[in-house]
Amino acid sequence: MTTPTSTIEEFASREYEHGFVTPIEADAVPPGLNEDIIRTISAKKGEPDWLLEWRLKAYRHWLTLEEPRWWPNVTYAPIDYNKIIYYSAPKPKKVLNNLDEVDPELRKTFEKLGIPLDEQKRLSGVAVDAVFDSVSVATTFKGKLAEMGIIFCAFSEAVREHPELVRKYLGSVVPHTDNYFAALNSAVFSDGSFCYIPKGVRCPMELSTYFRINAAGTGQFERTLIVAEEGSYVSYLEGCTAPQRDENQLHAAVVELIAVGDDAQIKYSTVQNWYPGDKDGKGGIYNFVTKRGICRGKRSKISWTQVETGSAVTWKYPGVILQGDGSIGEFYSVALTKGKQQADTGTKMIHVGKDTKSTIVSKGISAGEGQNTYRGLVKMLKGAANARNYSQCDSMLLGDRCGAHTFPYIEVKNTSSRVEHEASTSKIGEDQIFYLRQRGLSAEDAVGMIVNGFCKEVFRELPMEFAVEAQKLLGVSLEGSVG
């Protein structure tokens, strides 16, 4: 007979579905990191001098830093930064004039991942920028969006076509001095997406970037920058996968969101499914990411929603600086660790302006020998009169070899603000599993349904397409999270 324990084991040891490799010729730089490599990357991308200087400054700063090693529940083998390939691009067969000319191999790769690059095949509600290793290979619906004044393109294209915007906002939320991995990214970042939503425009479709690491021995260092002007709205989605390999690969991204004007709104959703390594913890992506947004405008709003299921080690704290009076920051997170995966994730909400509000809902699920840590900071500065925060951190344990940890940091510097924090840890109930199975559900479906119910508050925040993907990822059914 199936026991609850074996069900949980099965649930926790599902195979990774996106582990294939695309055989494609790559134009790559030799492994290693030095000023020459940075100059080469910059030259390959035809960048202006100011950007090369910006990279070099970041690199020189990075050299002065020590890799952080302070997470109590995260351990991993040292990274040899001189063995990583910092730039690898599929060799273009010719110059692309339109989407139909994308290399069939690449097209096939994204189709296999469920991301068709044909506009007519896409659900019309989503525009995609497809990033393969170090470069963007295609962006859909660019023309249609441009008619409304929306810019959605590869980061390197933005550097060429809209240098004034890039220069104004690049590093304005996450400076190169922010942390070790942000400095590294600033020095070697290759591609990513750029979005600009002009005043008063509500972006009519979801914008999304799909990141794929393919080449062996490379790292992916993308940079995403989203700028929303007064009264505008955009919903942006990010998805990630990588082939199955025995060695660890580094993904160190930086994402900056800027809600510039009053009432601007940015909703940013991530489904992260990088290769987690095998059941013994061999291989997998180190996902060390810095994501931050700033609400400059009054009543502006930034909302992060993340579903983190992949990567061997995840380290990320998408945060919001609430500068504009009445601005709102939100963080909704589901993090699942199984096998030997480790995740240390949470958020930082920095309340600067008056009447600012933040909401944090974090759901951690640990299975197998997974270690799941919530680490969050809520900071109320002196001027943040009447600011409010509500935090809720729930952990669910599947099995008895995994761990869940919660570290909420709270700093309040004024007397009128209010911070609420709730936390819970529960073990998946054998009584619950028995109840559902007694009604005819398989043990696996029962576990899936309970986990899904546990995550519902977060799934509800995802755009529909992603809710479907998240559901598939957790191997659970959707359970009314949509609509």
Next chain:
Amino acid sequence: MLEIKNLHARVEEKEILRGIDLTILPGEVHAIMGPNGSGKSTLAGVLAGREDYEVTQGEVLFQGKNLLELDIEERAREGVFLAFQYPVEIPGVTNTYFLRAALNAIRKHRGQAELDAGQFLKLVKEKTKLVKLSDELLKRPVNEGFSGGEKKRNEIFQMALLEPNFCILDETDSGLDIDALRIVADGVNALRDGKRSMLVITHYQRLLNYIVPDKVHVLAGGRIVKSGGKELALELEAGGYVGVGGAR
């Protein structure tokens, strides 16, 4: 329908069931009564496949199949339904969503087409009348924030919806006031159709005024010590379990 032969079961080292023999024919309603600790709930748990119990001896045939070899969900799909004494809460999972998944798993097993959302809701509407369950409760997460009475009504509603062949009611009357008891009993009686069999487990005779059994058994010390017709329940009410050798 159900044939239990010399059933022994234990929890860890403690033997709870010590040789149960019981045959229930199609359409029959049997009541099992007995003092606390006599093994009533253990019997229900063993039949449904709860993994806390270890069967050490005996066999159970259900519609000709060896019930004890089947997984919990296989038993459910074959038509064994347990109305829980303490229905559990499943946060974040709505009642209707859960029940549609359950019903479709059972229908699939029976070789019937799965129901889409529209067909399912129509069926739900019909069945909720039986136990006067409000729409609002159906949309709420399974049993979350339900009163004791609502939980028990929800169990009977599920029973009506899933149309099992054999129902075990484990102390369904516990914690119910007289009005709720009547609603639950009416629901159960409506499901007596001459084919469906039931095993009603209860501590008190009161429930059997509403759900009138064909047979009554007294369980004590892990064995059936006395069997009889519905009048046996009244005797117990008057004389207590001591009179039938049930005291320990």
